[in-house]
Amino acid sequence: MSNPDWSATSDDYARHRQGFPPRFFDMIAAEGLFAPGMRVLDIGTGTGAVARALAARGAEVTGIDAAPGQVEAARRLAEEQGLAIRFDNALAERNGQPDGAFDLVVAAQCWHWFDRRLAPAEAKRVLKQGGALLICHHDWMPDPGSVAHASEFLIEAHNPRWRMGRGSGMYPAWSDDMRLAGLRGIAFAGFDHETIYSHEDWRGRVRASNGVGAAMAPDAVARFDAEHAALLKARFPDDPLRVPHRVFAIWGRRP
Template sequence: MSNPNWSATSADYARHRQGFPPGLYDMLAHEALLRPGIAALDLGTGTGTLARGLAARGATALGLDPAAGQVAAARRLAEAEGLADRARFDEGIAERTDQPNAAFDLVTAGQAWHWFDRGLAAAEAMRVLKPGGALLICHFDWIPLPGNVAHATEFLIEAHNPHWRMGRGTGFYPAWATDLALAGFQDIGFGGFDHAALYSRADWIGRIRASAGVGGALGGEAVARFEAELSAMLDARFPQDPLAVPHRVFAIWGWKR
């Protein structure tokens, strides 16, 4: 999902932002969260990365997003991947999905939970889940370690956009356990792993351009200036291609008992 307050194109978002690695789905299967035939609802689906990943592994997924452009892109990608019969997409919001009570085995939010009214979204997930179903929240973050390309890129974003406050992340979100507990979810579990995501230089520049801190905050000329400085920084400090960018997968889930 993209922040609904900014207008980076869904095409840019889909082209450059990598989806969750296969290990996430292996972990979900191991934890009995994912199995063939389940009905999944993906909140803040964006271009449908998580919903399509679930569908490719046998689930039937409905992805909701408030942005019409994102929904259209998700439908195109599902069609291109041969998943249109298992992954559907529509406009909708996490806090009020307009879906029936107890209709889903799994509710997911990938790269999106921080955009929601979290209490309302968790309560809505509880409503639409079947007994024995689960709410899964997962994130896939670059990890800015001193001296690596993510760390250097964050400093550059902050130089161009001093109001940006999404850097210095660790890839862990323990506060989300409280969201689940307050909504009545039980047997809360955590999982995750580190993953080196390979980006071509062009795709890394595109990935950063499509982020809220750059494309979502800077005007056209300012974005062009940022890209020129990012390109020069990569030439000087990180000339390898592709770039191995450390990322962390984090997942938390709770069950409706």
């Protein structure tokens, strides 16, 4: 599968894709990864959901993303919330930030798109001594019989090249990326929870995924969405939906 065009999903991404739950931010604070006043670099920021959440909790945040549409949406949403966040177009592998400038580098829902040799080395370069690289995911869980399971099968029917379904929400291999970059004190945490989506928002959330809006032509997206709406009405009539999700986090520190 070729690299997705995230700018094509920015409207749906901004409107329908829910961010990490408050418990996640409580967790990283309890683990000593975050405190108000920290300087944070959010790489692969998307529409800035994590950047905005951390800024609202008192961080000084810079967010970068390779997709211009995502950065534009992130700036607009931050402005609407009255948050002073700097957003730039840049790559995780060449972020353009000064050496040793950040207490925390965050990569949310994006590490698998990066060069896993270059990105951790670049994150280490911009971290202060003792600063942490935090890789985190907030994934729907395609449990058999669930709405996420059914939606994934529909994505595969419309986009046979898509190979990112049926995940476990666990990413232990990221620990090797950190270790080989020289980060230490590697640790994991996470939890399962349910996210509430209306039918409309779930359709938008799925359209914003890498297998649909970021990969298909607009007419193909429209055909998928019409069939998805019919599927939800027939098989999952409850509205809103309760969608199982898993939060996973792994981190390591610059010695």
